[in-house]
Amino acid sequence: MRLVNEGRVAGRGWLWLALLLMVMAWVFPPGAEAAGLASGSALSEAPAMVGPGQEAERFVAPDLKREDYPRSRYSSRSVVWVLAQMHLFFAAFVLAVPLFVVFIEWLGVKSGDPRYDDMAHEFMKISMTAYSITALFGGALMLALFVLYPQFMQYMVRVFDSQFLVYALLFFIESVLLYLYYYSWYALRYGNAKWVHLCIGVGLNVAGTSILVMANAWSTFMMAPSGVDISGALTSGNIWEVIRGPLWNPMNLHRFIANVAFGGAIVGAYAAYKFLAARTPAERAHYDWMGYTSNFIAILAFLPLPFAGYWLMAEIYAYSQQMGITAMGGILAWLFIVQAVLIGTILLAANYYLWSGMSRTGGAGAYGWMIKYIAAVLVLSFLVWVTPHSLVLTPAEAAQMGSSSHRWLGPLGLMPAKNVAVNLMLVATFLSFQLYRRSGKEPTVAYAGWLNAVMVAIYFWAVVAIIFSGVYYGYFTNTVYKVGSSVVQVVATLSVILGGVVIDSLLFRGARVVPAVWGQVSTRSQYALFALPVAFTWLMALMGYVRSSMRGNWHVYSVMKDNSADNFIPAIGHAGNMMTLVTLLFLGCILFIFFIASLSEKRQLPPGATVAGEG
Amino acid sequence: MPILLRVVIFSLCLTLLFTAFTNLLPQIEGEAEAPLAMIDNDEAARIAAGEQLFNGKGSCALCHNAMDRAPDLMAVDVIQLSLERLREPGYGGMATSAEEYLFESMVRPSAFVVAGYGVKGSEPQLSPMPDVSEPPISLSLEEISAVIAFLQAKDGYPVSTESLADNFLGRTAVEVH
Numbered sequence: 092m093r094l095v096n097e098g099r100v101a102g103r104g105w106l107w108l109a110l111l112l113m114v115m116a117w118v119f120p121p122g123a124e125a126a127g128l129a130s131g132s133a134l135s136e137a138p139a140m141v142g143p144g145q146e147a148e149r150f151v152a153p154d155l156k157r158e159d160y161p162r163s164r165y166s167s168r169s170v171v172w173v174l175a176q177m178h179l180f181f182a183a184f185v186l187a188v189p190l191f192v193v194f195i196e197w198l199g200v201k202s203g204d205p206r207y208d209d210m211a212h213e214f215m216k217i218s219m220t221a222y223s224i225t226a227l228f229g230g231a232l233m234l235a236l237f238v239l240y241p242q243f244m245q246y247m248v249r250v251f252d253s254q255f256l257v258y259a260l261l262f263f264i265e266s267v268l269l270y271l272y273y274y275s276w277y278a279l280r281y282g283n284a285k286w287v288h289l290c291i292g293v294g295l296n297v298a299g300t301s302i303l304v305m306a307n308a309w310s311t312f313m314m315a316p317s318g319v320d321i322s323g324a325l326t327s328g329n330i331w332e333v334i335r336g337p338l339w340n341p342m343n344l345h346r347f348i349a350n351v352a353f354g355g356a357i358v359g360a361y362a363a364y365k366f367l368a369a370r371t372p373a374e375r376a377h378y379d380w381m382g383y384t385s386n387f388i389a390i391l392a393f394l395p396l397p398f399a400g401y402w403l404m405a406e407i408y409a410y411s412q413q414m415g416i417t418a419m420g421g422i423l424a425w426l427f428i429v430q431a432v433l434i435g436t437i438l439l440a441a442n443y444y445l446w447s448g449m450s451r452t453g454g455a456g457a458y459g460w461m462i463k464y465i466a467a468v469l470v471l472s473f474l475v476w477v478t479p480h481s482l483v484l485t486p487a488e489a490a491q492m493g494s495s496s497h498r499w500l501g502p503l504g505l506m507p508a509k510n511v512a513v514n515l516m517l518v519a520t521f522l523s524f525q526l527y528r529r530s531g532k533e534p535t536v537a538y539a540g541w542l543n544a545v546m547v548a549i550y551f552w553a554v555v556a557i558i559f560s561g562v563y564y565g566y567f568t569n570t571v572y573k574v575g576s577s578v579v580q581v582v583a584t585l586s587v588i589l590g591g592v593v594i595d596s597l598l599f600r601g602a603r604v605v606p607a608v609w610g611q612v613s614t615r616s617q618y619a620l621f622a623l624p625v626a627f628t629w630l631m632a633l634m635g636y637v638r639s640s641m642r643g644n645w646h647v648y649s650v651m652k653d654n655s656a657d658n659f660i661p662a663i664g665h666a667g668n669m670m671t672l673v674t675l676l677f678l679g680c681i682l683f684i685f686f687i688a689s690l691s692e693k694r695q696l697p698p699g700a701t702v703a704g705e706g
Numbered sequence: 707m708p709i710l711l712r713v714v715i716f717s718l719c720l721t722l723l724f725t726a727f728t729n730l731l732p733q734i735e736g737e738a739e740a741p742l743a744m745i746d747n748d749e750a751a752r753i754a755a756g757e758q759l760f761n762g763k764g765s766c767a768l769c770h771n772a773m774d775r776a777p778d779l780m781a782v783d784v785i786q787l788s789l790e791r792l793r794e795p796g797y798g799g800m801a802t803s804a805e806e807y808l809f810e811s812m813v814r815p816s817a818f819v820v821a822g823y824g825v826k827g828s829e830p831q832l833s834p835m836p837d838v839s840e841p842p843i844s845l846s847l848e849e850i851s852a853v854i855a856f857l858q859a860k861d862g863y864p865v866s867t868e869s870l871a872d873n874f875l876g877r878t879a880v881e882v883h
Contacts, residue, residue, distance in 0.1 A: 643842070663734070
């Protein structure tokens with residue numbers, strides 16, 4: 092029964108996303124004048140604002156010298172790096188949790204199962220403390236930016252003008268809705284009042300997502316400025332032209348999906364922590380179910396993430412080959428090997444958790460033999476993914492091999508092979524997920540055999556297409572066309588996922604449900620749930636660093652040069668140490684939040700009172 | 707052992723594993739843009755400045771390397787190759803010599819796109835190479851000349867002494883920003 096509902100989560104999550112995007116499109120219609128934003132701008136060059144004999148005010152990006160930057164005892168970049176990353180971690184978390192909480196709450200209404208409602212409320216409880224911390228880091232970041240990079244901030248404020256005020260207004264609205272949503276939970280729990288509560292939740296998510304896309308405009312403006320000329324002057328007074336740069340939408344999609352995956356992983360860790368600390372079977376069952384749901388959310392959001400990342404990277408290449416190559420073929424290329432290790436960790440942990448979860452049902456035996464093959468595919472794909480194109484060699488070794496890249500293994504370091512690896516890992520993860528679902532059901536439809544045959548054929552076709560296109564484009568085309576493998580591989584992977592969802596929905600009509608014993612799962616599997624947020628957090632720090640470093644020594648790419656003492660890309664080791672620092676800081680804060688959340692459940696007995704049952 | 711402690715140790719070990727991995731990889735640091743010495747008429751100084759620009763501010767080595775994204779200029783005789791390009795029937799640019807061809811390729815890269823190196827799907831074929839005189843690269847005329855001097859010298863050709871500004875730019879409508 093529960094598995095059927097979880098299937099609905101997967102299917103209707105996309106409707107939810109589509110609805111949110113439609114609302115966003117309504118809030119920010121393409122080509123809108125955003126008159127309210129631009130008309131008050133002192134930067135506007137509209138003739139109406141210019142009096143007789145006056146020249147329109149026209150500002151340009153400042154050309155800074157090293158001595159123009161404030162002197163700081165500590166590295167300005169490191170200070171901003173830590174604060175920005177901490178703010179982003181918490182912002183991602185608090186924006187993501189209400190997205191799936193509203194959905195789970197709605198699921199509770201539809202199914203009539205009060206456990207969904209309780210779980211949704213518990214998820215919100217965790218994010219409430221995080222919300223305050225997000226604001227604290229946001230304020231600290233803004234302060235640091237104005238103190239350490241005043242000219243840059245002055246330029247950004249002049250470019251974005253009153254958009255910053257709209258951002259502040261949205262933040263205010265979000266705060267009101269968040270507190271209203273959380274504290275009215277039990278006051279608006281049943282009947283029509285519940286729908287009012289859900290509407291507040293939807294409003295909260297609209298405000299939160301709007302904040303996300305507004306802040307994304309600043310990041311993407313720094314990478315691919317639009318609405319300004321090469322001197323940094325506005326080409327028109329229309330703020331919309333500044334906001335909708337070429338990377339804005341890819342970044343919006345990528346961050347939206349990544350935030351959901353990240354949020355799912357964090358609440359999964361909370362559930363695992365509570366599971367390990369549980370004293371009764373009922374508690375273990377509750378937190379096992381909560382952990383499973385969190386893992387489901389994290390992995391469901393994670394599966395399309397590589398495709399969103401691919402779109403973002405393709406747009407970066409289209410905007411500036413130089414920037415794209417700096418990231419994927421230049422000094423930052425090694426970081427994508429680190430990315431492979433992190434994503435490998437995430438997928439291995441998620442798969443291990445699913446395999447362990449099969450012990451909850453008695454139907455796992457029929458599929459147990461496949462696990463070792465899935466594990467082999469994951470490990471082999473992981474090894475391909477971490478293979479670099481060029482090796483660090485001694486001159487003698489290079490002379491022996493003929494070049495810095497191996498004739499046969501060298502192409503494993505290029506995009507087609509990496510695409511083979513990531514797509515096979517995604518297909519294998521989906522297979523694990525499918526097997527887990529099947530372990531809890533026995534099909535009763537007459538055409539079950541045919542449906543299974545079609546599913547096997549889809550897997551076969553997808554794997555052949557993924558490998559063939561990877562080999563063809565990897566070994567038999569030149570560099571410019573190697574990216575061509577992606578389309579075939581993405582289509583193949585999506586075919587498996589979509590085909591699997593459709594076939595399973597047909598296969599399990601009227602299926603016998605094998606009862607799942609929640610809480611009957613190994614302790615080790617809970618550590619897989621801890622591995623997910625650790626790897627996700629580190630991955631977010633890594634990819635944020637890569638995205639930011641692509642600009643090289645520019646504050647605003649090609650418009651405002653960075654001439655500060657930190658205008659160079661640090662070595663990978665230093666960057667790795669910084670990422671570890673922010674990851675540990677964040678995880679420390681998260682543990683504090685878990686502690687606070689648990690503390691709120693405890694009540695001290697009045698003096699002289701005894702616990703029920705004692706005495 | 708308390709659960710909290712176990713969780714902390716597990717998370718710490720995993721985090722440190724990732725950190726150790728990044729510290730095992732080649733430690734390459736991106737150089738800040740080094741101030742370029744004044745480019746004067748001294749030939750050796752121009753060639754040295756050109757090499758510095760080729761690997762640094764000019765970003766040439768980013769694509770012109772052994773990865774086959776663009777011709778590996780360090781592995782070919784650039785002057786000989788330029789002369790061959792000029793003789794190709796499809797050449798529609800305005801250069802008349804190897805150094806003018808190199809100059810034109812840098813400031814008007816789409817003037818002639820070699821087969822296989824254009825932006826996929828572009829018609830007429832566009833070069834993915836940026837105009838090096840524009841941001842973010844922003845090489846000056848003197849800096850572009852220094853890069854050409856370096857490319858000439860690396861294969862043993864005499865370095866041009868004539869001004870590109872007087873010849874090519876004076877003869878064509880090409881502008882350098």
